[in-house]
Amino acid sequence: KQEVTQIPAALSVPEGENLVLNCSFTDSAIYNLQWFRQDPGKGLTSLLLIQSSQREQTSGRLNASLDKSSGRSTLYIAASQPGDSATYLCAVGGNKLVFGAGTILRVKS
């Protein structure tokens, strides 16, 4: 059974800092990996999708990498801003997604 773990559970950084969120999964036979952002009282917003054949995806200040062999993904956020404060969720699979518990990020101004 696939299990997804996210470290750290919570992170607080000053504005402008570069940061890395980690995601690990137990079964490397995945179709893709997605990073989501969740704001309080709102649904999930898909940030980046990495297909199983890809190594990384970039969108603006966000870069996500995927290493299937080691069962790991990282989400790199450059020059963090207070507006980046949210919960970040990692999910693996395809149509059926298995989620990690999330990392709560707070960027202080």
Place this chain on the structure above:
Amino acid sequence: EAQVTQNPRYLITVTGKKLTVTCSQNMNHEYMSWYRQDPGLGLRQIYYSMNVEVTDKGDVPEGYKVSRKEKRNFPLILESPSPNQTSLYFCASSFSGGSPVQYFGAGTRLSVL
């Protein structure tokens, strides 16, 4: 505007009183799914539907029912709610096959007393 709409957003009910949470999408997506989110556990899939009249169990289906009579709608039914079903529920949809990106509703916070 492309969206997934859930209703109600908040619901407080009592044990045993049947309830339905509605979900509707306007993107002509074939695939729809329900998740529940609990602290420290992340999101867990309850049921999913690959198309009209095609539904299947996810990881935590006990105590829930779904139906998919129309492509756009995927209601979640709790026939006899219990306190352990107190949770935050999300509906999601996507195109099957080539586009696995899922679009999520805003969530329904359910409290069962």
